[in-house]
Amino acid sequence: MGQVMASDGERIEVDGEEVAISNCGSISDDASGEMIYPQDGKIKLFFTDPPYNIGFKYGGGVNDNLSEQEYEDLLIDTFTQCYLKGHENSHLFILHYPEPLAKIYNKLIEIGWQFRQWITWVYPSNTGHSENKWSTSHRTILWLTKGQPHFNSRGVSQNFKNPDVPVIQEKIKQNITGVALYDWWNIPQVKNVNSEHKGYKNQIPEELIRRVILCTTEPGDWVGDPFSGTFSTSRTALKYGRKGWGCDINPITVEYWPKKEDYESRERDGPMPNCDSSIIDPILRFITKQKFDKVAFKLLSEATKEDLFRLVGPSNGPRIFEFFHRQKDE
DSSP: OOEEEOSSEEEEEETTEEEEEEEESOTTOOTTOOOOOOSSOOEEEEEEOOOOSSOOOOSTTOOOOOOHHHHHHHHHHHHHHHHHHEEEEEEEEEEEOHHHHHHHHHHHHHHTOEEEEEEEEEOOOSSOOOSSSOOOOEEEEEEEEESSOOOOTTSSEEOOSOTTSHHHHHHHHTTOOOEEOOSEEEOOOOOTTSTTOOSOTTOOOHHHHHHHHHHHOOTTOEEEESSOTTTHHHHHHHHTTOEEEEEESOGGGGGGOOOGGGOOOOSSOOOOOOTTOOTTTTGGGTSOHHHHHHHHHHHHHHOOHHHHHHHTOTTHHHHHHHHHHHHHHO
């Protein structure tokens, strides 16, 4: 059996196992009882990016300009249902700007959620600049838990910051190639030039979702998103052998529901490259990044025009050559 449609939702099965559920509706307003939930277990991770209530035009008749009380009620009702429908040992990650999260924090704790950590998502941006304050270029991820859920701090790792230091060199010899993530993540936003862009407002990068999923769940666990939008959470879950549940009130988002072919089965998570790995990592075991930059700058300044044309490209190679030789002439 493959894809099974319900009145406002869809189940996907692979080899007789339910792996994805998508709904058109709201987890906080399921009076009809038509919302589809997993048959073989409860959701162990909710990761969501709520609408920001600042007037975005999502289409489909969605109102992103509620009164402050209506908006607060929407969030609290939603996260109450996540608590009730989640596994007895589960996570809730809410990605938002810090001010709205601060306003509802106490009510989230009253629901029963336990605070675990604030995480900051930092992203480079050329928009939103202000003349009376510093530009906002980050969002907050509020991490809450219920019970004692699974957590693997090394589910995703990052490079050592000083790989040339003797103590780190010793760790590398022991095949320890990275360190656990910090509580701030520098990940570019999804723009319309990105290959993963679906053409919908405020799409969250797969890399951000991947980090949360791999550190807080195991293959076969259910991952949910009550404000699914492009259903990036579900598709990322399926890609890494998890099961994806999602819902959204916007009928337009049906076109983003995951497909059977998005699911990649796995029994366990194997070793993966560090999230910030690059081709120069082996070199940085012997010199610092600062020294590498100086050496690279020196070699570029001494390269021939032909070398730069071949290695950098026909457009920028000659420009780099002219830059260095103009400096020499000056």
